[in-house]
Amino acid sequence: MEYEAVIGLEVHVQLKTQSKMFTRARCAYGEAPNTLTNPVVMALPGALPVMNKEAIRKTVQVGLMLGCEIAQSCKWDRKNYFYPDSPKNYQISQYDQPICDGGFVEIEMPGPSRNVMGEHRKVKLTRIHLEEDVGKLTHYDGESLVDYNRAGRPLIEIVSEPDLFSADEAFAYLTSLRTHLLYLGVSDCDMEKGQLRCDANISVRPKGQKELGVKVEIKNLNSISGVRNGITYEIKRQIALCQKGEGASIVQETRSWDADKGITFSMRSKEMAHDYRYFPDPDLMPVRVSEEIKKTLADALPERPFAKQERFMKEYNLPYTITSVLCPDKALSDYFESAVKAHNNPKAIANFIANDLLRELSNAGCDMAHPLEGCKIQPEALAELAKLVDEGMISKQIAQDVLVIMFETGDAPEKIVEEKGLKQSSDTGELESICSEVIANNPKPVQEFKDGKDTAINALKGQVMKATKGKANPKMVDDILRKLLS
Amino acid sequence: MAEDKNSIDIDYVANLARIDLSQEEKDRFQKQLGDVLVYFEKLSAVDVEGVEPMAHPFPVYNVLEEDVVEEGFTAEEALMNAKHQRNNQVIVPKVVE
Amino acid sequence: MTTMTEHLFYKTATELSALLEKKEITSVELTKAFIERTKATDDSVKAFLSYDEADALAQAEASDKRRAEGKPLSALDGVPVSLKDNMAVTGQPHTCASKILEHYVSPYDAHITEQLKKAGVVLWGRLNLDEFAMGSSTENSAFQTTANPWDLERIPGGSSGGSAASLAAGQTPLSLGSDTGGSIRQPASLCGIVGMKPTYGLISRYGLAAFASSLDQIGPFAHTIKDVALLLGIIAGHDRRDSTSYKTEIPNYVEALESKKGPWTIGVPKEYFGEGLDPEVKASVEKAIAFYKDQGCTIKEVSIPKLDLALPTYYIIATAEASSNLARYDGIRYTHRSEDTKNAIDVYFKSREEGFSEEVKRRIILGTYVLSSGYYDAYYLKAQKVRTLIREDFMKAFESCDVLITPTTPTTAFKRGEKSADPLQMYLSDIYTISVNLSGLPGLSLPCGYSSEGLPIGLQLIGKPYEEAELLSIAHAFESAHDYSAKHPEL
Ligand SMILES: [Mg+2]
């Protein structure tokens, strides 16, 4: 029998705010332990929560971006459970009135090849709610240490419907969701820093069956590859049990992904009595999001990433492959458009960015989540470089070298071309003598060309370019060679 | 749970509340809280059709603060009452998963 | 010195303020008088959990310096005020009368503490209470049982028993308590002093260890209504650190006492005068009603039909909230940690077993139960809805009345140990006070007589939301015409 997997993802995303969700203690990453707390974060007797306006705004922005219904009124609930990383031993969350209801994440499924756009599909969301993060436990032999710096940071939980059917789709979902959130700038979504965390609910069923199988929750999928590998493993495990006729031994449980061993294992359910005793937090008042605020936030939404990609392909006539490099990064695609505005050669500029600039950024060890941060080349300067090529001042090959120098020094391209004497040679006399020399020294391609093999001229051109260190204008070289050989 | 609706499953609830109770305490609470629950039965007869639950004495909305950082504790202040600490962190015995 | 002291410790805060103002005494002299009185009487009253003599005298010195420079911070600059030990003061213990917080020292100030410091008062001792304010007799303190100064065999009421007893014993001229179901008004009544629970939200709860968040409210104890008005004016007002703190103009409560003069329409809710009410208490309250009538007030019988539902509603809501509020006392970050633990789970189970006393455990169990899976709708949600109905009863009564008048407690102070074996009987002693918390209304208790045994009897006045000025004026009218407040126990 053939089986299919059904997957739903619960994604927790840390919102990028200055202060915490329910108190104004600072939010930061990588600070010395327990230096970002106050009475509220430490849950001292008498401490009380007060909401962070910005966290609410950011959550509404996410909801609007993902097509959710924004609740007119929502409230805060306490989720009661004991854990050493949870200072109050309850988490302030939203139980039956999330800020955002429904919605979807548009995903692109893998295409037949890297150069062909895959099919797009909307993955349904159940809800998005806002809550607070917990502290961080570090485990040692026989004991654990707790740092409460992270405790109380605003966290949104984005819950998808069981609307994903393979590890690849789950991966595409997560990638797209991340791109959307990065476009909004509400989070840096760095999984390594725990800014984006993913749990998966996975079940399998015979293909064609409507009812869902027994659901297993997988935790600790702590990296993008972990999500893919962990889900792949779990689906295989469940299908193997079904095929052995042991489908009944799939129990509803929580399992943890062990990335080192490449397996999921059962987390003993004894400690996880799921009776959270949710009740409305009496310390907090409900939230109402006015139509006015909704409209203001909606008007300020950025263009959605897939819409932008489609526009880039149409408006700039760019191939899919290059747009799929530019568009997932809002800053990069904006950079591209600024450059194009300064010099209208989209293709050349896109190539400079996707090939040369990104290579240099990566070699320089830039944070590829924000590759342009600290990039010394302004989009206008890149446009200028493309313009120099288009005006025949330098060759494409030279331009690539100029870009490397621009990247290092931040100097204007003209200045580099001038100082390094890289200007294309347009001296006809000098070029004619070099060409004559090349023709004399390369009888073989000369003969071939004369026998009618037109492409043989390229070998001669290459020799001329070599002799001029690339400074010759390729068009002129072509003209002169043809004239001399005719 | 227990068939008698005025009987608390003390073991289950004490586990949720994370409190060890002696057998004596369990027996006493069972009896006393049973009486209290009988007293609570007064409520079951009340018609609350269409009545809004009251979570706050005075309904106010959107008590929000601007996202502006304020100075908090130093690690020493944060942990001044933590008897078990190392490297400015709180020590807990092994957390069993 | 003895005579000086004697006539200082039962003076009202208003009188002490005048003496300081006229430079007839210094704050240091005053503070010493209360220190001496406390030392002389607290072996028998046991109202104080702790105090720091040197610190109090240093505060007094600073106050005297301000007064000498003609720069007092308020009328109460230099007057001692003592706090129930569930309010945070930087560097001081904050035990909530619980073993679980026995060694905890607060690293921060409550909002009321900040307000009092700004007013220049001398923060005097820390007062006993029922552990985490759970109780009606102060017998549930993990450290000591406070006695009623009028009869040391009797309870002072609770949970703010230390706050009431210390004041009645002349150990402090002002004190603060907290009132979740009557914990200010009931001990005030039983100790023959004035105690007020303001409208929910009038005083910030920031820094008050929570018992039941939607019911808790801090309030003053004093010998007179005027003293209450004075202290209330200092601690009331909006605080952005408490989301339930109400934004309202704070009137000058002292001035309002004289400016607001009836005649008022006074509602008498008949349900408060039925079965269980001690005849002597009833007679005293009826005498008070007659007084108002003589003054030209309109007396109107009103009804709070849902009153008998208040107790179950209260105990469901209060214990549910408490079960969650007290989860933070877990043995991990700052509370007592059991030494007998193998893993993190043990830390919870054993530390809480060792750190909480019986009544607290009982309420946590009850509160956990009413919230647990399958019971939420029948208990918690139902109680929240009934709470709406109870509040509606009150608001309806207030459509035709300025104030409601009731006894504060069904009986005078009972003997120690009398009700401690039967939680339900103990819970019933709050029967007249809890509906005020459920409705969020302001209420106060003031002395209105003494029983044949010489025990104080209290009168409860319940006001409209945020109409504290009116409520105080109405009480002041009664107090000015009687001398109940001038009577003190012999110790
Ligand atoms: Mg979840």
Ligand SMILES: [Zn+2]
């Ligand atoms: Zn969550």
